[in-house]
Amino acid sequence: MAKTQSVSRVEFAMEAIRERIALAPGTRLPSIRQLAENLRVSKSTIVEAYDRLVSEGAVEAKRGSGFFAAARLRPFRLKDPGFQLDRAIDPLWIMRQALTSNATFQPGSGWLPDDWLAGDMLRRVLRGISRDEQANLTAYGSLQGYLPLRKQLARRLNARNIAAEPNNIFLTDSATRAIDIICRFLLQPGDAVLIDDPCYFNFQYMLQAQRVQTIGIRYTPNGPDLEQFAAACVEHRPKLYLTTAVLHNPTGANISLSTAHRLLKLAEVHDLVLVEDTIYADLESRSSPGLAALDGFERVILAGSFSKTLTGAARCGFIVARNDWIEGLTDLALATSFGTNDLTAQATHRLLLDGSYRGHLEALRPRLARAMAFTIEQLEHLGFELWIRPECGVFLWAQLPDQLDSADIAIRALERGLVLAPGNVFSVSQTANHFMRFNVAQCANKKVFDLLGEVLKP
Known part of the structure; x- marks a missing residue:
């Protein structure tokens, strides 16, 4: 991996080890020889890197067993976003x-x-909203978000055989924000969460921010490896499984119907909530069932947005969940962001209503x-x-x-x-x-x- 003289080999190795610690607190770290080969540095460099991290308390050295990531969860830290070729390649x-x-x-x-994307359509719609005296340009939005858009979303979901009512829907400013709220609502620090391996890279950092234990489940062309999934449920007793069942990121696969049915049965047996990110579903030529269409929101929470298909600038996302969870999700969102973006919701609604989005x-x-x-x-x-x-x-x-x-x-x-x-x-x-x-x-x-x-x- 390329490095510059401004970053020493030891510092480079320490940063790579820190990334492993952040993703899997308490787990065994690679041996000195293995890490030296992976990072293409000398063994003495790795020895010094481990020694420094032990003194910082980030690594625990166990005689005869090797090095382990500190079991305590460190404060979440995002690094400076500068354009640097010498940075270790991490999930962000x-x-x-x-x-x-x-x-x-x-x-x-x-x-x-x-x-x-839909730049011209957005300009037209935003001009129309600015001239509409009935449009909300100044006030905070309603608790669950702009009702006409929630009604339109419910109709769209029902067309995909996902039974939803407007009261099942809460608007957010993105799918990322939706998943963050869901995780805050359902998880406590130290809980176990299952994710696909591979999966959308930001899932890892979102879950790190929640201070939970992340367990990867091998992903196959038909969905998660169910044997490994079941074993992980027994061993780790996870609270939640986070996935993109339709047009999976990064593989592009769709979960098969048989895998989805068996997955829902496992979730019921092990009392597991399934969070389904549907951000790319509108790009399908014909709709796949996914998980929510089969579950009826007993154990599935749906998250989505229009950021990938409409615009990443005026962001509009949503959560679909059972009624007894919506109130708690709404309260949490109010406490952390004081409502939803009515202006973006109004623009999105108009594009859905007049056929422009279709x-x-x-x-x-x-x-x-x-x-x-x-x-x-x-x-x-x-x-x-x-x-x-x-x-x-x-x-x-x-x-x-x-x-x-x-x-x-x-x-x-x-x-x-x-x-x-x-x-x-x-x-x-x-x-x-x-x-x-x-x-x-x-x-x-x-x-x-x-x-x-x-x-x-x-």
């Missing part, structure tokens, strides 16, 4: 680089290009399909092996040729103006180092693959 690496670098191409990002999706889906076919062709030409071939959506999960390390490739690509998404930022177990996630909408320019081909060369 992609977001930092995509938002702060001057990279020309961003095939590793999670959002659509600006010119694929027309936008109808144009977007075939465009994504073309980008998917093009990206698959280009990746296979470069020697990548696809994990699956998604029917639709945004993401491809692909294995690099020749067992190349995706973190090394991502660092080298930054120097050529490419932000890539190395596999281990998505993996709790750190077993995806030969994989990368590709956003097909950000890969429409052939130059992306010309530059990637140069980076792959020895």
